[in-house]
Amino acid sequence: MPTGVALRDVREQLFDAAERILLRDGQNALTSRAVTAEAGVAKGVLHRHFADFDAFLADLVRDRIARVGQQAAALRGSAGSGTVAANLADALTMLFCSIAVAIVGLVTARDGLRARLRAAGSTGVPVLSEATAMITAYLGAERDLGRLAPDADIDTLALMLIGTGHLIFAGRPPGTAPEAAEIRTVVSTVLVGVLR
Structure with missing residues (x-):
């Protein structure tokens, strides 16, 4: 994702990506890198919106x-x-x-x-x-x-x-x-x- 491009509804985009990974590949495949790749966003996007991966998962739940x-x-x-x-x-x-x-x-x-x-x-x-x-x-x-x-x-x-x-x-x-x-x-x- 190029720098400077605004993401709309980034949280929902990341949540939906995590859900697809969980349903398709299971919980062992669920990593921050996998989520950002599935969502099509830069690796750092998840950590700009959440303190850590467990914080992301807690909000997802x-x-x-x-x-x-x-x-x-x-x-x-x-x-x-x-x-x-x-x-x-x-x-x-x-x-x-x-x-x-x-x-x-x-x-x-x-x-x-x-x-x-x-x-x-x-x-x-x-x-x-x-x-x-x-x-x-x-x-x-x-x-x-x-x-x-x-x-x-x-x-x-x-x-x-x-x-x-x-x-x-x-x-x-x-x-x-x-x-x-x-x-x-x-x-x-x-x-x-x-x-x-």
Whole structure:
């Protein structure tokens, strides 16, 4: 990149490059040099915008967590429409076909990143914690609408759905999903006895 050329949305450009590398090549290929090369920018650009590579990765994780928040609003808005199982199956597919599985692996593998996220107030496993909250809020809305049993333990159901969803998607190539029928079967099985 020539000196003096203004970069627009450089943070997002770098985040998108990192996401492509994670999905294509995995976390071991994710380096500052790889990110800047993928983004098509000079090597020093990343370090002009972030204190170090872990600071960059922490901001990447927080940015992708914000996307889970957007998905949560859409899922909660779907309460009362369609079927509960279909809504949840779609939400799990959207979540786990995104960068979520790769982010979990990245956070697990990098001690410095985990420490930085915890210091900033992150609890649990980033992305999975927010996804669990998303599912819990949706199940609560459906319970309030009478589509789930009034005594449904939505916290446990959300943990089961996120844990099972992560296991189903984690062993697959990034961006690929199991058959939709398999996901719906898992969701329906978890919800047995609470659907109305």
